[in-house]
Amino acid sequence: MSTTMAPNVKAVSSPGKRTVYSMCGMCAVRCPMEVKVEDGRVTWLQGNTHDKAIGASLCAKGAAGLAFEADDQRPQTPLIRSGPRGSGQWRRASWDEALDHIADKLKDTVETFGPRGIALSDRGGFFNDLARTFVKALGSPNYFNHDVTCGGNVHNAARATFGFSHAALVPDFERTKHLVLYGRNIVESLMVKEVKAFMTAMSRGMRCTYIDPRASATAAKATRFWQVRPNSDYALNLALIHEVLQKEAYDKDFVERFVSGMDVLREAVKDTTPEWQEAHTGVPAGELREFVAEIAGQRPGVVFNPGWMTARHKQSFHVSRTALILNALMGNLETPGGFIIGKRPVFYGRKGLKPLAERVPAVAEPRVDGAGTTHPTWDPAIGALHQLFAAAETGQPYGIGAYIAYRHDPVTALPDAEALKRAMDKLNLIVSIDVRYSETGWYSDVILPESTYLERANILAQLPGPVPVFVMRDQAIAPRFDSRPAWWIFREILRRMGRMEALDFETIEEIWNYQLEGTGVTVDDMREAGIVRLADAPRLGTRDELKFFTPSGKIEIDSALMAKAGLPFLPPYQPNTAPGGDRFTLLFGRPPTLAHGQSLNNPLLREAAPEQRLWIHPERASPLGIRDGDWVEVSGGGSYVGRLRAFVTKWIHAEAVFMLHGYGATVPLATRALGVGVADQRLQHGKLYEFDPAGAGNALTETTVRVQRAAMQGVPA
Numbered sequence: 001m002s003t004t005m006a007p008n009v010k011a012v013s014s015p016g017k018r019t020v021y022s023m024c025g026m027c028a029v030r031c032p033m034e035v036k037v038e039d040g041r042v043t044w045l046q047g048n049t050h051d052k053a054i055g056a057s058l059c060a061k062g063a064a065g066l067a068f069e070a071d072d073q074r075p076q077t078p079l080i081r082s083g084p085r086g087s088g089q090w091r092r093a094s095w096d097e098a099l100d101h102i103a104d105k106l107k108d109t110v111e112t113f114g115p116r117g118i119a120l121s122d123r124g125g126f127f128n129d130l131a132r133t134f135v136k137a138l139g140s141p142n143y144f145n146h147d148v149t150c151g152g153n154v155h156n157a158a159r160a161t162f163g164f165s166h167a168a169l170v171p172d173f174e175r176t177k178h179l180v181l182y183g184r185n186i187v188e189s190l191m192v193k194e195v196k197a198f199m200t201a202m203s204r205g206m207r208c209t210y211i212d213p214r215a216s217a218t219a220a221k222a223t224r225f226w227q228v229r230p231n232s233d234y235a236l237n238l239a240l241i242h243e244v245l246q247k248e249a250y251d252k253d254f255v256e257r258f259v260s261g262m263d264v265l266r267e268a269v270k271d272t273t274p275e276w277q278e279a280h281t282g283v284p285a286g287e288l289r290e291f292v293a294e295i296a297g298q299r300p301g302v303v304f305n306p307g308w309m310t311a312r313h314k315q316s317f318h319v320s321r322t323a324l325i326l327n328a329l330m331g332n333l334e335t336p337g338g339f340i341i342g343k344r345p346v347f348y349g350r351k352g353l354k355p356l357a358e359r360v361p362a363v364a365e366p367r368v369d370g371a372g373t374t375h376p377t378w379d380p381a382i383g384a385l386h387q388l389f390a391a392a393e394t395g396q397p398y399g400i401g402a403y404i405a406y407r408h409d410p411v412t413a414l415p416d417a418e419a420l421k422r423a424m425d426k427l428n429l430i431v432s433i434d435v436r437y438s439e440t441g442w443y444s445d446v447i448l449p450e451s452t453y454l455e456r457a458n459i460l461a462q463l464p465g466p467v468p469v470f471v472m473r474d475q476a477i478a479p480r481f482d483s484r485p486a487w488w489i490f491r492e493i494l495r496r497m498g499r500m501e502a503l504d505f506e507t508i509e510e511i512w513n514y515q516l517e518g519t520g521v522t523v524d525d526m527r528e529a530g531i532v533r534l535a536d537a538p539r540l541g542t543r544d545e546l547k548f549f550t551p552s553g554k555i556e557i558d559s560a561l562m563a564k565a566g567l568p569f570l571p572p573y574q575p576n577t578a579p580g581g582d583r584f585t586l587l588f589g590r591p592p593t594l595a596h597g598q599s600l601n602n603p604l605l606r607e608a609a610p611e612q613r614l615w616i617h618p619e620r621a622s623p624l625g626i627r628d629g630d631w632v633e634v635s636g637g638g639s640y641v642g643r644l645r646a647f648v649t650k651w652i653h654a655e656a657v658f659m660l661h662g663y664g665a666t667v668p669l670a671t672r673a674l675g676v677g678v679a680d681q682r683l684q685h686g687k688l689y690e691f692d693p694a695g696a697g698n699a700l701t702e703t704t705v706r707v708q709r710a711a712m713q714g715v716p717a
């Protein structure tokens with residue numbers, strides 16, 4: 001079979017200067033962006049100035065987009081594996097050959113396991129309609145996003161309590177009086193719009209309480225810093241709720257009208273006093289009381305932001321849930337200074353983008369992970385990715401034969417790459433669709449190079465917010481190599497599987513026109529500024545309009561979904577035992593200049609990246625003979641041993657050590673990142689199938705590692 005011409009080698013090389021509206025692709029935040037193009041070359045990148053909240057700003061990673069585009073160290077044609085998996089032996093293939101090969105293997109999978117034996121995981125986010133439609137068109141229920149190692153538990157906790165995702169909650173930074181952050185490192189693990197709003201709010205006097213076992217740069221900006229024991233936030237929250245109820249520092253009218261299950265809450269926190277939590281978290285009882293007295297006078301302008309770091313241990317669903325409940329007690333939902341609930345177009349009498357997924361019938365087969373069925377609190381829209389690999393390994397509840405990683409690098413993102421690879425070994429087909437050589441790509445059977453974010457267009461995205469918007473990523477330049485946009489790749493696979501109807505479009509404009517049908521917005525409108533706002537100004541919903549999408553229509557502390565799952569509403573706090581001697585809880589996070597594992601090979605970001613060091617408390621380092629700057633060895637119980645230098649500091653909790661994520665890559669063709677630093681995910685030995693039963697999130701922050709001073713000091717030859 002021969003494919004039609006590549007859709008994106010179009011006349012984008014036309015002479016002259018122009019501005020193309022796009023979205024940055026250097027991390028998953030995808031800030032709206034302007035691309036200045038001259039004679040078919042990108043000359044300048046900046047934020048989309050039509051979006052006042054972002055202005056011309058991009059972060060360091062965004063600015064390094066040009067270096068990424070210029071880099072030759074990325075897959076330049078489709079590659080088919082010609083040696084054992086992971087051996088790095090590849091042969092270049094034409095698109096026809098690679099796609100025919102994939103279709104043949106998918107047909108084998110369908111024959112052996114049925115269509116449900118095909119699975120895909122995606123980074124998720126704004127454009128997920130495309131990949132969902134693709135999987136659905138194949139007749140499989142098994143679409144996953146990456147959330148089990150990101151914010152899945154927070155999302156599922158919000159879904160069980162509010163009936164919608166926490167992503168729909170936007171702090172009203174302009175009026176917030178007090179922002180409480182649980183390890184939400186706003187100024188380093190950043191989103192440009194949010195960090196700008198945060199800094200402006202801090203300079204006008206907003207208070208910020210920052211909770212983290214480590215003093216990040218956000219701790220330095222905050223007005224209060226609680227250096228808690230790792231994974232102890234649930235104890236803190238139970239005590240905060242105790243004190244808030246005790247002092248009647250909550251919004252009684254709001255609670256009466258919108259909250260169900262206050263009796264359950266009162267019972268759960270009756271003994272969780274400020275003194276009780278002190279032993280668990282290390283936060284002095286008196287400070288906790290002072291804090292509650294302070295917020296009593298600031299509510300409803302008090303926002304508890306559970307962030308993401310409350311998502312990664314076995315009770316983290318309940319940490320997130322109690323943080324969300326604290327917001328309800330503040331009465332801050334849809335209130336000035338509180339959390340504004342993201343609006344759908346219908347709120348402003350507008351119509352949203354037409355989903356591509358509507359073009360294909362629903363799939364009746366059950367999901368392989370039981371999300372939404374045997375596990376009612378796991379959102380089937382995001383799934384539980386580790387359970388996909390468990391099924392691939394065991395054939396239970398049914399077999400999986402083929403797996404496509406699209407914009408996703410689970411060998412880096414999931415814990416314990418060795419365990420993951422053992423499960424992947426059972427698959428008949430692994431495909432990676434990526435813009436660079438990821439660790440997953442390197443272990444796959446076929447790599448399909450997607451054109452970069454500057455070289456392609458995406459489907460349109462609809463973002464909820466105080467005012468919902470449509471956003472566009474238009475193509476700025478012609479691809480440098482033999483790559484294709486994802487919509488074309490998916491269509492061509494579907495064509496070969498006899499399922500083309502779902503994506504039967506010849507050009508991206510045809511897709512955009514389909515999406516925009518009935519919205520009153522045209523492709524030309526989109527091209528004018530890259531963003532179309534669906535209302536002139538935000539409007540706060542009235543109390544009569546305030547709705548929660550739970551069965552009772554209220555904020556459910558006595559969650560119907562949790563009851564259905566047989567889960568306790570607010571189980572007792574289960575403390576972790578403090579590791580001693582040479583054992584530590586391994587914590588991790590990101591620097592402002594890197595996005596996960598995808599940035600370190602970028603020539604500019606490689607230069608800007610901080611040296612990865614192991615943060616360790618002096619009281620714990622000293623008995624181990626470790627001094628600041630010494631080389632140490634870290635092991636997680638598997639065969640992988642990491643070697644890096646120590647940063648001895650009391651700004652990390654004594655029970656924990658900390659390292660940056662995104663280092664320790666192994667792909668030989670990405671030479672600048674190769675062998676630089678330590679892969680924290682490979683130290684998370686045995687954690688692939690360890691997760692929070694309520695929210696499915698992997699228990700990454702419960703990893704214990706052993707730390708020793710290295711026998712050999714200095715950089716190995």
Ligand SMILES: Nc1nc2c(c(=O)[nH]1)N[C@H]1C(S)=C(S)[C@@H](COP(=O)(O)OP(=O)(O)OC[C@H]3O[C@@H](n4cnc5c(=O)[nH]c(N)nc54)[C@H](O)[C@@H]3O)O[C@H]1N2
Nearest residue numbers: 146149150407408409413433434435438450596598661681
């Ligand atoms: N141990 C440990 N594990 C972690 C984390 C940690 O800090 N430590 N962090 C967790 C978090 S918060 C997250 S969100 C995940 C992140 O991990 P992932 O969900 O895998 O996300 P990314 O690394 O952002 O991107 C995934 C892949 O998409 C590719 N990509 C980028 N742009 C494009 C594009 O335009 N097209 C295509 N096709 N591909 C593209 C990148 O090259 C990368 O290989 O990891 C999680 N796992």
Ligand SMILES: Nc1nc2c(c(=O)[nH]1)N[C@H]1C(S)=C(S)[C@@H](COP(=O)(O)OP(=O)(O)OC[C@H]3O[C@@H](n4cnc5c(=O)[nH]c(N)nc54)[C@H](O)[C@@H]3O)O[C@H]1N2
Nearest residue numbers: 182183184185189190211214231309589590592594595596
């Ligand atoms: N520069 C940059 N920015 C990014 C990203 C990126 O890769 N690079 N990725 C984006 C993505 S996908 C995400 S999810 C966000 C992540 O955003 P954040 O979650 O804010 O950032 P992290 O750096 O992962 O971790 C923040 C802090 O959590 C702390 N922590 C660890 N354990 C605990 C605990 O038990 N309790 C508390 N309270 N704190 C704890 C760590 O010490 C760390 O300082 O960042 C987004 N922004």
Ligand code: SF4
Nearest residue numbers: 024027030031059062
């Ligand atoms: S946060 Fe930075 S890298 Fe991420 S999309 Fe925005 S500008 Fe790009």
Ligand SMILES: [Mo]
Nearest residue numbers: 149150151308
């Ligand atoms: Mo994330």
